[in-house]
């Protein structure tokens with residue numbers, strides 16, 4: 001890039017970009033040629049833009065990753081500077097890194113912080129409840145960059161270990177699949193697909209392989225119910241689910257996108273055996289993790305009254321009325337000889 005953003009923005013303001021080689025007239029957009037319909041769309045564009053810049057460290061490549069022409073992309077950055085009153089990136093001919101403000105907005109984007117972020121001071125740190133409310137699953141195609149570091153993964157797993165757990169059994173475990181193990185895992189996924197569908201097309205097989213290779217980080221989540229305990233199996237499953245929830249929320253709090261995907265392969269005994277998963281264990285799914293390079297669509301939560309009830313003690317008179325209305329119980333038969 002030969003001009004600074006400010007140069008480009010000034011030329012934009014004068015309508016002079018039409019003549020600039022390789023650039024066309026600017027329409028702030030959230031997708032190819034689309035105007036942002038709402039402030040939320042505009043914020044998503046900015047978040048996507050900063051996330052892409054963080055991965056690509058280059059304006060052209062980041063614009064390309066977001067599906068914007070370069071001039072639209074620069075306008076999104078310009079709009080952020082106007083909103084925050086200060087630059088979000090260092091203005092050198094090439095991308096020179098994020099300013100403090102840019103870092104803060106990027107942190108908001110990573111945590112999918114509330115969309116009011118462009119209208120108030122950036123809040124890179126969210127309250128625990130805001131973090132829980134803003135978690136969304138992020139599909140592997142929206143993930144990029146690097147996965148959690150060794151220490152971050154340790155923290156995520158410690159958060160999972162801190163989930164409520166009757167008897168402290170920790171009836172679950174995780175299996176990390178490092179990059180150098182992914183092609184072997186891809187081969188296993190492909191073989192499993194062929195076992196299920198011997199006529200699978202080349203595309204289907206490639207898709208199966210991609211499930212093993214696409215995400216920056218991949219972790220198997222295994223439920224390991226324990227037989228020799230008084231803790232009922234249902235409670236062990238609940239404990240494992242709580243741990244999985246903590247795992248996903250911890251990843252989100254650290255700014256990573258994540259999603260659990262299972263599919264039929266999780267039930268394949270040959271694949272399970274190749275992954276050293278016991279017959280008594282259950283492969284719940286594979287957790288993909290990475291930086292969010294494309295913000296997922298907004299999620300609407302159901303109203304709380306769908307799950308929120310209130311018990312009121314029954315009056316004795318009501319019990320009597322219910323008993324009177326109940327059908328008579330069948331006569332008891334004499335015991336067989």
Ligand SMILES: Cc1cc2nc3c(=O)[nH]c(=O)nc-3n(C[C@H](O)[C@H](O)[C@H](O)COP(=O)(O)O)c2cc1C
Nearest residue numbers: 135136137138244259260261262263264284285299
């Ligand atoms: C154990 C487990 C396995 C899952 N497997 C799949 C799957 O195979 N395919 C899928 O589309 N969603 C699957 N999901 C659901 C997604 O991970 C995700 O929770 C769902 O799309 C809802 O998105 P949200 O987390 O943003 O609400 C699974 C969830 C869990 C807990």
